[in-house]
Amino acid sequence: MKILVCISKAPDTTAKISFTDSDTKFSETGVQFIINPYDEWYALVRGLELKEANGGTVTTISVGAADYDPIIRKALAIGADDAVRIDTQPTDAFQVASEIANYAKDKGYDMVLCGKETINYNGSQVGGMIAELMNLPYVSLAVKLEVNGGTATIERDMQGGTEVVEISGAFVLSASKGMAEQRIPNMRGIMQARTKPLTVVPASGSLAMTEIVSYELPPAKSACKMVDAENMDELISLLHNEAKVI
Amino acid sequence: MSVLVFADSNNGAIAKSAVEAIHYGSKIGETTVITYGNVDDSALASLGNYGASKVLINKSINEFDGQKLSKLIRAAAESAEVIVFAMDFSGKSLASRVAAGLNAGLVSGALGLPDTSNGFVVRKAVFSGKAFANCKINSDKKVIALMPNSIQVETNDASASVEEFNADLGSSAVTVKEFKAKGGGGVLLTEADVIVSAGRGLKGPENWGMIEELATEMGAATACSRPVADIGWRPHHEHVGQTGIAVRPNLYIAVGISGAIQHLAGVNGSKVMVVINTDAEAPFFKAADYGVVGDAFDVVPKFIEKLKAFKAQQ
Ligand SMILES: Cc1cc2nc3c(=O)[nH]c(=O)nc-3n(C[C@H](O)[C@H](O)[C@H](O)COP(=O)(O)OP(=O)(O)OC[C@H]3O[C@@H](n4cnc5c(N)ncnc54)[C@H](O)[C@@H]3O)c2cc1C
Ligand SMILES: Nc1ncnc2c1ncn2[C@@H]1O[C@H](COP(=O)(O)O)[C@@H](O)[C@H]1O
Numbered sequence: 226m227k228i229l230v231c232i233s234k235a236p237d238t239t240a241k242i243s244f245t246d247s248d249t250k251f252s253e254t255g256v257q258f259i260i261n262p263y264d265e266w267y268a269l270v271r272g273l274e275l276k277e278a279n280g281g282t283v284t285t286i287s288v289g290a291a292d293y294d295p296i297i298r299k300a301l302a303i304g305a306d307d308a309v310r311i312d313t314q315p316t317d318a319f320q321v322a323s324e325i326a327n328y329a330k331d332k333g334y335d336m337v338l339c340g341k342e343t344i345n346y347n348g349s350q351v352g353g354m355i356a357e358l359m360n361l362p363y364v365s366l367a368v369k370l371e372v373n374g375g376t377a378t379i380e381r382d383m384q385g386g387t388e389v390v391e392i393s394g395a396f397v398l399s400a401s402k403g404m405a406e407q408r409i410p411n412m413r414g415i416m417q418a419r420t421k422p423l424t425v426v427p428a429s430g431s432l433a434m435t436e437i438v439s440y441e442l443p444p445a446k447s448a449c450k451m452v453d454a455e456n457m458d459e460l461i462s463l464l465h466n467e468a469k470v471i
Numbered sequence: 472m473s474v475l476v477f478a479d480s481n482n483g484a485i486a487k488s489a490v491e492a493i494h495y496g497s498k499i500g501e502t503t504v505i506t507y508g509n510v511d512d513s514a515l516a517s518l519g520n521y522g523a524s525k526v527l528i529n530k531s532i533n534e535f536d537g538q539k540l541s542k543l544i545r546a547a548a549e550s551a552e553v554i555v556f557a558m559d560f561s562g563k564s565l566a567s568r569v570a571a572g573l574n575a576g577l578v579s580g581a582l583g584l585p586d587t588s589n590g591f592v593v594r595k596a597v598f599s600g601k602a603f604a605n606c607k608i609n610s611d612k613k614v615i616a617l618m619p620n621s622i623q624v625e626t627n628d629a630s631a632s633v634e635e636f637n638a639d640l641g642s643s644a645v646t647v648k649e650f651k652a653k654g655g656g657g658v659l660l661t662e663a664d665v666i667v668s669a670g671r672g673l674k675g676p677e678n679w680g681m682i683e684e685l686a687t688e689m690g691a692a693t694a695c696s697r698p699v700a701d702i703g704w705r706p707h708h709e710h711v712g713q714t715g716i717a718v719r720p721n722l723y724i725a726v727g728i729s730g731a732i733q734h735l736a737g738v739n740g741s742k743v744m745v746v747i748n749t750d751a752e753a754p755f756f757k758a759a760d761y762g763v764v765g766d767a768f769d770v771v772p773k774f775i776e777k778l779k780a781f782k783a784q785q
Contacts, residue, residue, distance in 0.1 A: 238732065344736075347595075353566070357569075358571055366560060382708070387653075389650075389651065390647050434576030435610075437604045437606050443602070446758060449759040449761065451761075454763050461777055468760065468761075
């Protein structure tokens with residue numbers, strides 16, 4: 226089984242968000258970067274579990290510059306066999322997806338696993354775009370993935386419940402909570418990661434379709450109005466008359 | 472500008488988020504709706520009330536099949552400049568695929584109408600609601616996935632024309648085996664105007680009765696923090712936050728939740744937040760609009776009692 230897992234880099238979930246260059250760039254000063262949680266906890270770990278059960282390889286792929294290498298090494302430490310980095314600084318999801326699709330299209334992967342979304346751009350775009358560009362089926366927001374011979378059974382979140390689908394042949398999926406449990410890399414994994422192959426390939430020159438022209442921070446929140454625990458009438462009156470939500 | 476809006480249906484009714492997308496589309500230009508399955512013509516014609524001029528329906532697709540639906544939408548989008556989806560479960564599955572197929576840029580999670588004073592710029596939340604980005608689409612065709620509950624829907628008395636629409640949908644490699652509806656009925660978290668959410672402060676799953684009662688009284692959906700879903704006190708699909716579901720209700724009531732940054736990331740789009748917590752220093756109070764320092768086991772039953780009295784008066 227040949228599994229490709231798309232790994233992106235994201236600011237730590239507790240990072241302070243601020244911008245520079247007249248609010249056109251995310252300020253990386255003092256920010257720790259991590260593997261995007263959906264990519265790591267769910268897509269990568271489920272890929273590794275499938276490989277352990279069925280044999281095969283897990284390759285990670287990232288579209289990014291050399292600043293990606295530390296998080297790619299972490300993915301290798303968790304257990305990926307090898308990694309590919311497409312060497313460019315992408316500016317939108319279409320560009321990322323085109324680069325991944327161009328790289329992967331003739332390599333015979335059985336599945337391409339993405340995260341549900343990046344926690345920095347919250348796009349939920351890359352997986353569906355890869356699927357379209359590679360002409361493969363796409364299952365979004367998957368919470369369960371089982372493989373039996375050449376058939377995959379996938380459960381995905383939909384409005385009001387989950388849908389169970391079956392696919393024979395290659396597919397692209399985006400992974401949501403429930404697919405797998407987080408794995409902490411051990412010492413042996415960390416040592417091995419240093420010598421596992423990380424191949425840097427040049428970009429194919431795909432272009433972006435969108436650009437972020439500026440960022441804004443939300444306006445400062447006005448102070449919280451405190452209501453006495455004995456005075457729930459006041460809370461109800463505030464919610465009715467002031468906030469107008471009940 | 473000519474606009475195409477994809478509308479998903481639930482049990483024969485057009486989804487609430489889709490109605491918002493239709494209204495949003497009609498503010499941009501002449502709006503055609505594409506839908507599928509089994510929705511009766513009068514319900515389709517009434518989408519004119521929200522601004523649709525024409526509704527196209529494909530009756531050969533009867534279940535959610537992303538490959539066929541994306542082909543259908545692309546065929547219907549031939550003459551459209553702007554294609555709009557709701558950023559709900561089906562929009563997350565289809566918008567990206569359709570955009571790539573049309574060689575078009577996509578802004579997902581749009582919060583408002585495009586600003587066309589200098590190009591075509593759409594505002595969206597980024598960094599899990601901790602900031603906003605103004606995102607410019609540079610392709611000829613433009614795709615937008617609208618965040619649910621971010622625009623006000625107004626209605627009129629117009630009616631839309633309804634036509635069947637067929638296209639070459641090819642075959643699909645995906646077979647839908649089964650749909651497992653979430654138990655419990657009640658209000659869907661992603662559609663709720665009011666959400667009552669509780670955390671580890673509730674001490675155990677046996678104490679959720681009062682949360683459910685409050686939710687029922689308010690016509691609300693129930694939600695929970697991540698550890699609560701992880702320990703199995705509540706089902707995973709109730710988990711809100713950075714790694715769970717992001718919600719944007721009008722009112723979010725948080726009971727016994729500390730307000731960790733990862734929790735706030737999924738709820739900070741709420742219009743009004745009420746926090747009930749024993750600890751006056753809980754970080755959630757910094758993000759809340761109204762706060763009550765007190766024991767949930769004491770405050771929530773009192774709140775329910777007063778709410779019942781208030782409703783009886785209305
Ligand atoms: C990468 C990452 C992603 C994460 N993603 C999410 C996410 O998506 N969603 C999420 O929720 N968390 C997430 N977390 C976890 C998050 O950091 C917090 O640990 C979690 O939100 C805490 O849940 P809690 O508030 O229920 O519990 P606690 O932090 O234990 O807080 C319980 C609160 O209840 C109060 N309390 C106790 N007794 C009572 C009482 N009788 N009445 C009233 N109040 C009482 C306490 O004062 C306290 O404030 C994530 C963490 C990481 C590292
Ligand atoms: N630069 C990137 N390199 C590799 N994979 C990526 C990159 N950006 C996004 N992805 C993948 O696409 C998923 C969805 O991203 P997005 O569409 O940006 O929300 C992520 O969870 C990753 O799996």
